[in-house]
Amino acid sequence: MTNYLVTGATGLIGRHFMREVLADPETERVWVTVRPGSRDKLDRMARDWPNRDKLTPVIGDVSEERLGLSEDVVQQLRGRVDHLVHLAALYDIEADDEANERINIAGTANTIALAAEIRAGCLHQVSSVAVAGDFAGTFTEDMFDQGQRFPTPYHRTKFESEKLVRDQHDVPWRVYRPSIVVGNSRTGEMDKIDGPYYLFPAIQKLATLPAVPFVAPDLGDTNIVPVDYVAQALHELVKRPGLDYRTFHLVNPEPQPVLAVFNAFARAAGAPTVATTIGGKFGRTLVDVVKFTEHLPGVTIARDALLERLGIPAVLLDNMNFPSVFSSAATRKELAGTGIDLPRLEDYAATLWAYWTEHLDPFRARRHRGPRGKLDGRHVIITGASSGIGRATALKVAAAGGVPLLVARRQAELEQVRKEILDAGGKAAIYPCDLTDHEAVHKMVEQMLDEHGHIDMLVNNAGRSIRRSIRLSYDRMHDYERAMAINYFAAVRLILAVLPHMTQRKFGHIVNISSIGVQGIAPRFSAYVASKAALDYFSKIAAVEMHGDGITFTTIHMPLVRTPMIRPTKIYDAFPTKSPDEAADMVMDALINRPKHIGTPTGQLINAAYNVTPGLTDAVAYQAFRVFPDSAAAGGDGKLKIGKGERHLGRAASALVRLTRGFHW
Structure with a gap:
């Protein structure tokens, strides 16, 4: 022996x-x-x-x-x-x-x-x-x-x-x-x-x-x-x-x-x-x-x-x-x-x-195997999923065979979205969470991984919009802090929480819902647009650093969408907007095809105009700033009134709305 x-x-x-x-x-x-x-x-x-x-x-x-x-x-x-x-x-x-x-x-x-x-x-x-x-x-x-x-x-x-x-x-x-x-x-x-x-x-x-x-x-x-x-x-x-x-x-x-x-x-x-x-x-x-x-x-x-x-x-x-x-x-x-x-x-x-x-x-996690398309079987985190663009995106992801992981603060509304998905024969899971809470976000991601095994994609859709001119914001530093808290820090916090898992699998796609306002000069949105611009540039840098790990990013410079977020700004009742369903189509394009950027011709044109003739663009944007006043809710005089069910704009304002369709004024 x-x-x-x-x-x-x-x-x-x-x-x-x-x-x-x-x-x-x-x-x-x-x-x-x-x-x-x-x-x-x-x-x-x-x-x-x-x-x-x-x-x-x-x-x-x-x-x-x-x-x-x-x-x-x-x-x-x-x-x-x-x-x-x-x-x-x-x-x-x-x-x-x-x-x-x-x-x-x-x-x-x-x-x-x-x-x-x-x-x-x-x-x-x-x-x-x-x-x-x-x-x-x-x-x-x-x-x-x-x-x-x-x-x-x-x-x-x-x-x-x-x-x-x-x-x-x-x-x-x-x-x-x-x-x-x-x-x-x-x-x-x-x-x-x-x-x-x-x-x-x-x-x-x-x-x-x-x-x-x-x-x-x-x-x-x-x-x-x-x-x-x-x-x-x-x-x-x-x-x-x-x-x-x-x-x-x-x-x-x-x-x-x-x-x-x-x-x-x-x-x-x-x-x-x-x-x-x-x-x-x-x-x-x-x-x-x-x-x-x-x-x-x-x-x-x-x-x-x-x-x-x-x-x-x-x-x-x-x-x-x-x-x-x-x-x-x-x-x-x-x-x-x-x-x-x-x-x-x-x-x-x-x-x-x-x-x-x-x-x-x-890179095996990148390979698609589902018979219903590129999202079949993919686990997709969607923030702000209780209404608007998030809800519409969740329904479309589920219809394509994906499993939306629904995130928002209000559990009851998330339950309703999940019910719609389940009734239609899809799958979904809900995760009520305050995205500004660091510990809560990390616990949520751990729970997702325990329950689903992996996370394929993330849609950072949750956001806060503030329409107020700088002259009315001298004593409102909290507006900028609140905008950054949800639009930038919350998104980055969630990205950082999922990246270790995604890099280990050599696959992950992150979609950030930005704003058409970042492409141009959007008066009265200094808090909102600045927070979105910060996320844009974080993603550009992250895309470079994560290139070898197979992590990709799409930034969507979203035009004006008729969601609960813009409802308090009554002036937008007179603006042509996209529906949440149309906006969700843009998000689906980002998830399926994973381009670097998605936007509108208007946004591209405004961005090009600013890069080529910044001085002239400033002058034109200043005139627009004067045409559209601050609302009374923002502390302005609200001279431009929009009556209930009415869409009355001045001639100059109407022309600008048509010329810059989807832009935030």
Whole structure:
């Protein structure tokens, strides 16, 4: 019977290896080191492992002496471990020197020391073909230090950690060098983006194009193997006697052209494939031109922005292919007759692609799956949902298959809106909340996530409008504070509350209902328009910062809409306005198509006029300011009277209303 001590059991190779070891009838006991914070993760994984009674977790950390194991555990292990399998490592070509050295070098040194102390039968170091660095030519299993150079800290620290194992004489050792490890060839299971997976977002975008073969430069060769093959081969080589002080390459015996790998996944995705490669001097020149862009600041920014959008780290450009060809003759000889065969990528590429699209695609939350349209199944927060634009939008979202999460202060009115939606066969949930209350907003968002799992979109519709000239506001600072409290601070508060969730999912769309007044000069709306303008510019900046996280923003410069908010301003009885239903159509356009901006021709014209002739625009707006007086309710003289049911405006006022349809005067 055989006993094992395993580090890195929760990693991709580790958990596949654990299934093999625990299923082996010759296995008696398997101790696994696990950090305190990963104990729950190990327990979840172990539920699917066979013979769990053979498993003994021990709290430890490879970055600490003795792997952080207690004295009692060390005593328990002494003389009982036949195989110490060291799988714990940091694999990240973007990680810095400090992180790589702490895990890969110090972690290996600590493991070697423990192996000697507990008198382990053999130390099995899972290294990597990265130790070959920039070596050009055939790299055999007997080769190690060939004067190669290392392009990243990962390459260097894998070499140095393997060297530590080779140079010590206290414990017999074996070294295993996998190439790029992809998911399980049968299930597709994978836990991180690596190797060819970096190409997947680009392939997914190409899948939307006609399947016309194209030409590409020769990108050289790579080498990938599925994790189930690695785990099976590793288990077989670990337990087999007589193999100490040898190295095994767990690789594809034939180099795989990068473009052939690309084509295998492109076919799985239904994307165009590369029909012809441009090789030789011209092909290398094209690749060199792309690499040269790192020396051109303006081009570099554009290139890196594109790579980030595709989820491809810039460092991958220099590490996409292997200059080495990895010989695996000795490994294949040992595995002959065991039934452990390396499957062809073409036979399991579709399995990997399907798993990636379902579980690993960082932008999978963006994909639409509902049969009723782009909003089908989307959870959409709508503030100010008890009446007006918010209510009309909620009804339309629900009719499109979305789930509006209705927010307003008055619960009874929200209940009525929800009833309308439910009666029509839709779904909705209500959340009475004072959006000026920081704690209440965060509790509301937590409740939404608990009840619905995710939030896709947010419509910041709740607002307060104040129509009063500045000369009547000298002692009314509270007007500006109230406007900012609901129109700006409340909206930003809610945005900040949902952004962590949206950025984690790499998807979210936020619609802010602004005002046509921001596009021009709206006299008497200094409090209202300023608060909306603040939100406009917050959103512009947020859209830039959140671009890489897949969060998008739409600003709607809404014209005058006949809602309860404008009812107290009787002068607007004489103005042509949009209905809440028409305004909701603009919001639906923002949710479905997600443009940067939605407005009206009038708003665009006024904005252009101010930008081109600001002085003249000020003069014209001043005349309008004189034509439309402050209402009596605002503290003005109210000389322009609007009788009940009447629409009497002066000639100049009527002309301005027609000329600037939808504008707030």
